Amino acid sequence: MGDRVRVGFVGLGITSRSHFAVLEQRPEVALEFTVDPKVTEPPAFRETTAAHYRDLAEALDAHQPDLLVIATPTPSHVDLTVRALTLSSATVLVEKPLVHDLPALARLRELDGEADVRGRVFTAHHFAFAPEVRWAAEQIAGHPEWGPITRITSAFYDPYVLRGEQAFASYVSSWTDSGVNQLSMLARFAEPAALTSLREMDGGASAWATCEFRSRGRTGLASLRSSWLTGESSKGTTLTLGETDVEVVIDHTANTGFAARAGTLLAAYGHDGRTPRKTARHRPLYESLLSGAPDPVLGFDTTAKITELHHSRP
Structure with missing residues (x-):
């Protein structure tokens, strides 16, 4: 620019x-x-x-x-x-x-x-730029011997129940707010293909969804839970690479992660403890946007695909 x-x-x-x-x-x-x-x-x-x-x-x-x-x-x-x-x-x-x-x-x-x-x-799509997400994506890309991702389980909890109707006015629903974060994060690791189920509960304050994805020629399933019925923020995702039993576990609240197999630690990522987690996401997002060659996860084509998944009704 x-x-x-x-x-x-x-x-x-x-x-x-x-x-x-x-x-x-x-x-x-x-x-x-x-x-x-x-x-x-x-x-x-x-x-x-x-x-x-x-x-x-x-x-x-x-x-x-x-x-x-x-x-x-x-x-x-x-x-x-x-x-x-x-x-x-x-x-x-x-x-x-x-x-x-x-x-x-x-x-x-x-x-x-x-x-x-x-x-x-x-x-x-700031969650796609979270340091623990980028670390996990680099680990999986750098270890093709781990095989394809076959299962993803992600749970996002925000204490918006404390905001009452203001939360719905600002964020619409738990799925509207967190589902797009989970889907854009999923795009870092695999190719989202289809939303296979969606159930919104608690008047829109909670949701449960499943999304089919493709990873290295294999089809896998992501289970996505989100809810505002909590007193504290807590977000985490586990990726399972089924052929080798490798698990990559990332904590979005602490900006940390590790990879393990059969009781053996394969890799770990820690946060510096000084950078606020939202700053840690937005800083690389703006670096990409202002670079002249923005990451495709920011672009309209990727957004359109995520939006169609986000609003599909299986």
Whole structure:
């Protein structure tokens, strides 16, 4: 994007803090403006306050950013993305999930010929950039003798029950919020093929899903559990390579992992203990996005496939 990247940021809720923590560390980034109709005083960025607007169209009348980040509640993503594409030439990074339903995805696809959706729209699949996920993917890729992945079990718990209706207003449901994280993470290890079951429970606060995937010519099954009925955040994934009984276990809350077989430790990964886990995910995400050759997991084609799986009803 050049030596200087002018950024506009839409949505100043909790999610924005993780983005700002990383963007402030990038010397080429200049925050030009923020947008949020519910905020009167935006947060400081490098001890200064950017221009602030209640409406994106008003902001784009006054600024032409290189990068526009959308971190608003999921149902608002498609309208804001369309506005960003048609009123600016900016690259657009949207918090996951990109859209709240399949008609919204179709709306963006229809705009591609006019606004280069495939070249300009990216989705912040930050779990795919988590250090323990990248470590596990490197271990599996570097040990073809371990064979294909045949089973994945992933459980994501967030204490959003404590937020009540606010959680549903911001994140829609446990599956809407965490399912896309699990599917984008799955894409790091294998090729997701089809959602084979989905059951949403507890009024949308919990979900159970299974997803078929392909790994080194073999078909496997991923079991995906998510729930807000907890007092603490806890997330973990276990990958089983069935031909050799190797297990790769990653803890997303602690950013740690290990690989073992028959009681023998094969490899281990530890966290530095100083970097907040969300910063540890967003830092490499922005490095990739601003590199000029973004990781395909951020791109519209991968997002469209994940979205279709996420919203399929077996």
